Amino acid sequence: MTANSSRVFRILAPITGLLFVIILFAAIPPHHGVTILQLRTILVHAVIVAIAALGMTLIIASGGIDLSIGSGVALAGVTAALALDNNWPLWAAILLSLATGTACGLYNGLLITALRLPPFIATLGTLGFYRGVAKWIAGSSPISPPDLHGLNKFLQPQPPPDLEWSIVAPGVWLLLALAILVAWIMRSTVFGRNILAIGGNETAARYAGISIRTVKTATYALSGLFVGLAGALQLSRLTQGDPTVAAGLELDVIAAVVIGGASLSGGTATIAGTLCGALMMAYLNNRCSLLGWPTFVQQMIVGHIIIAAVAIDVWRRKRSG
Amino acid sequence: MNSRTRQLTAILFTSLAAILPGCGKVEEVPAAKPGPAARNNSADSGSSTSAPSASGDKTPATPTATTAKLKIAVVPKGTTHDFWRSVHAGALKAQNELGNVEVTFRGPEREDDRQQQVDLVQNLISAGYSAIVLAPLDDKALVAPVKQAAAVNIPVVIFDSGLQGEAGKDFVSYVATDNYKGGQLAGQKMIELVGGKGRVLMLRYAEGSASTALREQGFIDALKTAPGIELIDPKRYAGATRATAQETSENILTSTSDFAGIYCPNESSTFGMLLAIRGKGLAGKVKFVGFDASQGLLDAMRNNEIDALVVQNPIRMGYLAVMTAANHIKGEKVETNIDTGVALITNATMDSPENKDLLDPDLKKYLGEK
Numbered sequence: 001m002t003a004n005s006s007r008v009f010r011i012l013a014p015i016t017g018l019l020f021v022i023i024l025f026a027a028i029p030p031h032h033g034v035t036i037l038q039l040r041t042i043l044v045h046a047v048i049v050a051i052a053a054l055g056m057t058l059i060i061a062s063g064g065i066d067l068s069i070g071s072g073v074a075l076a077g078v079t080a081a082l083a084l085d086n087n088w089p090l091w092a093a094i095l096l097s098l099a100t101g102t103a104c105g106l107y108n109g110l111l112i113t114a115l116r117l118p119p120f121i122a123t124l125g126t127l128g129f130y131r132g133v134a135k136w137i138a139g140s141s142p143i144s145p146p147d148l149h150g151l152n153k154f155l156q157p158q159p160p161p162d163l164e165w166s167i168v169a170p171g172v173w174l175l176l177a178l179a180i181l182v183a184w185i186m187r188s189t190v191f192g193r194n195i196l197a198i199g200g201n202e203t204a205a206r207y208a209g210i211s212i213r214t215v216k217t218a219t220y221a222l223s224g225l226f227v228g229l230a231g232a233l234q235l236s237r238l239t240q241g242d243p244t245v246a247a248g249l250e251l252d253v254i255a256a257v258v259i260g261g262a263s264l265s266g267g268t269a270t271i272a273g274t275l276c277g278a279l280m281m282a283y284l285n286n287r288c289s290l291l292g293w294p295t296f297v298q299q300m301i302v303g304h305i306i307i308a309a310v311a312i313d314v315w316r317r318k319r320s321g
Numbered sequence: 322m323n324s325r326t327r328q329l330t331a332i333l334f335t336s337l338a339a340i341l342p343g344c345g346k347v348e349e350v351p352a353a354k355p356g357p358a359a360r361n362n363s364a365d366s367g368s369s370t371s372a373p374s375a376s377g378d379k380t381p382a383t384p385t386a387t388t389a390k391l392k393i394a395v396v397p398k399g400t401t402h403d404f405w406r407s408v409h410a411g412a413l414k415a416q417n418e419l420g421n422v423e424v425t426f427r428g429p430e431r432e433d434d435r436q437q438q439v440d441l442v443q444n445l446i447s448a449g450y451s452a453i454v455l456a457p458l459d460d461k462a463l464v465a466p467v468k469q470a471a472a473v474n475i476p477v478v479i480f481d482s483g484l485q486g487e488a489g490k491d492f493v494s495y496v497a498t499d500n501y502k503g504g505q506l507a508g509q510k511m512i513e514l515v516g517g518k519g520r521v522l523m524l525r526y527a528e529g530s531a532s533t534a535l536r537e538q539g540f541i542d543a544l545k546t547a548p549g550i551e552l553i554d555p556k557r558y559a560g561a562t563r564a565t566a567q568e569t570s571e572n573i574l575t576s577t578s579d580f581a582g583i584y585c586p587n588e589s590s591t592f593g594m595l596l597a598i599r600g601k602g603l604a605g606k607v608k609f610v611g612f613d614a615s616q617g618l619l620d621a622m623r624n625n626e627i628d629a630l631v632v633q634n635p636i637r638m639g640y641l642a643v644m645t646a647a648n649h650i651k652g653e654k655v656e657t658n659i660d661t662g663v664a665l666i667t668n669a670t671m672d673s674p675e676n677k678d679l680l681d682p683d684l685k686k687y688l689g690e691k
Contacts, residue, residue, distance in 0.1 A: 032576060035575065037574075037575050037601075038575045038576075041571050041572060041574075041575045044571075045568055045571070045572075135401070140400050140401050141401050141402070141403065141406065142401065142563075144616060144617055156600040157571050157575075157600055157601070158600050158601050158602065234564065237564065237567065237596075238563055238564055238567065238596070239596065239617075240563075240617070242401075242562065242563060242564065243401065244399075244401050244562055245562055245563070245564045246564070247562075285568070285572060286572045286575060289555065289557055289569070289572035289573055289575075289576065290572075290575065290576040292555055292556065294556055294557070294558075295528075295557060295558050295560075296528075
């Protein structure tokens with residue numbers, strides 16, 4: 001299999017998988033006409049997972065992992081809520097949220113590169129640390145800023161009347177723009193190529209003169225930026241900075257990236273795949289609700305979709321390799 | 322080499338022994354021996370009838386009750402909801418009135434983490450508290466740790482949410498809101514609000530939560546008295562946080578829209594549903610009855626987005642639970658079932674003086690915050 005056809009497969013496989021799942025579950029009676037509200041809801045529910053997953057895709061492509069994402073989202077959301085609560089303007093609160101997320105990512109990156117800790121362990125540690133900090137600064141209860149300056153309109157399934165022109169929630173467009181940007185970074189910049197090179201073969205990348213430490217640290221910091229954004233969006237959704245929110249989000253995010261066809265050993269990952277993974281989970285959540293299936297059925301299904309995605313990947317590698 | 326290994330092992334065990342009781346965050350000499358607490362197999366296998374009696378007889382676990390301070394651990398379901406802060410305030414109120422009691426308030430970080438609560442209770446048992454006051458996250462998962470406590474003569478008072486077993490035998494007493502009655506109250510109000518006819522949507526809270534299941538059942542049974550009302554129960558659970566409740570509500574609202582009223586059985590599910598109907602422009606148009614109160618819910622009630630809230634009395638609950646534990650240790654006879662009461666609040670009654678004290682208590686005064 002040539003490099004080019006392999007690439008086409010990597011992008012087509014998750015899209016085909018997404019379509020397959022949609023058709024399969026839409027075929028189960030009772031049939032509901034697809035409403036615009038349903039589409040809007042699914043898209044909105046995919047946004048926070050997908051935004052965080054953009055950064056996670058880069059990290060996984062580099063052969064790393066970040067378990068601290070859920071805690072980072074809660075911490076960033078709480079800082080933004082505290083800022084608004086102290087009458088900061090909206091832009092400053094969002095900037096603070098982004099800065100918090102980036103700082104979390106940078107710290108993860110430094111632990112991994114400077115202390116040479118395995119990413120799994122370093123971020124397992126910061127998972128607890130960031131969650132603790134979030135609870136500490138929030139005084140263990142949610143922060144409800146009196147005025148959100150319209151932030152709460154950003155990610156609602158039904159856009160408010162003054163944002164009706166946006167068709168779907170503005171946050172969905174933001175996700176799309178960022179996805180294109182990150183896909184471009186991965187494909188067409190030196191930084192992006194270096195990430196994939198390190199994930200593919202770290203020793204070879206080192207001999208090729210790539211500064212492993214710099215690239216890795218920058219990858220975690222950039223992913224942190226997306227975590228900060230996801231935190232601001234979580235605040236937008238919930239209208240309050242809740243220090244307990246997004247517990248376990250990292251697992252949904254990793255699932256989205258893996259369903260999207262990324263290999264946990266690094267070197268291969270696509271943004272299109274990651275988006276498909278996030279959409280698939282939001283779709284199943286909505287569809288199971290429509291079908292009146294209990295929550296546990298959905299968990300059993302999603303579990304096996306992850307297994308199937310990886311099984312297909314393993315089978316394909318064996319065949320081509 | 323061999324002696325070095327032995328030395329290392331010895332150091333390891335000594336440090337473990339030093340660390341383990343520290344997990345319970347206590348420094349005094351424990352009254353209970355950690356041995357029986359760690360051996361939980363006997364407690365697990367025994368049927369509920371063979372559980373050692375922790376109550377009834379008047380031989381208190383701590384003979385020094387009158388001289389030394391009683392250490393009572395209060396274990397809520399979570400620590401972040403306003404409700405538990407009120408329970409904490411009530412517990413401290415009891416501590417202040419009793420004088421010779423020291424209350425420690427520790428809970429699991431998440432409201433659905435049963436394992437964390439089981440571990441916590443086991444740590445408290447090994448730390449030798451005089452009594453444990455527990456709001457079980459699950460009516461089965463916490464049965465074994467409560468038996469362990471009984472095995473080392475640490476009395477347990479269950480509050481807020483039920484535990485399988487018999488009050489007065491398996492544990493000292495059950496101090497709680499009559500949740501079924503609260504659900505009925507909500508149901509009767511709903512019938513009145515929608516004029517006795519139409520479809521009514523109910524969002525469930527979480528699998529295995531006994532208190533909210535009773536609130537759901539009470540509501541369902543009350544609606545049965547009104548033949549014109551059709552209950553819609555999608556059997557979807559809101560989950561532990563406001564964010565999961567919001568997502569579940571939004572998904573339900575994509576398939577179900579034609580209803581006259583909505584009912585949710587606790588604070589986080591009510592808040593999540595509130596956000597969802599706000600997002601859909603339904604807030605204020607559909608009748609909405611919730612359970613529990615928080616600032617966000619009260620603001621919504623003031624804006625007529627929520628029509629009624631069934632509220633409990635968490636301060637009274639925390640107070641009575643600690644009082645019951647303390648009285649039991651002192652050897653007094655205590656009631657085995659204590660109802661802490663519910664009230665129905667509406668926009669018209671929310672500012673009355675007695676409700677004001679129920680809804681907006683000066684927690685900081687009790688909790689000693691700035």
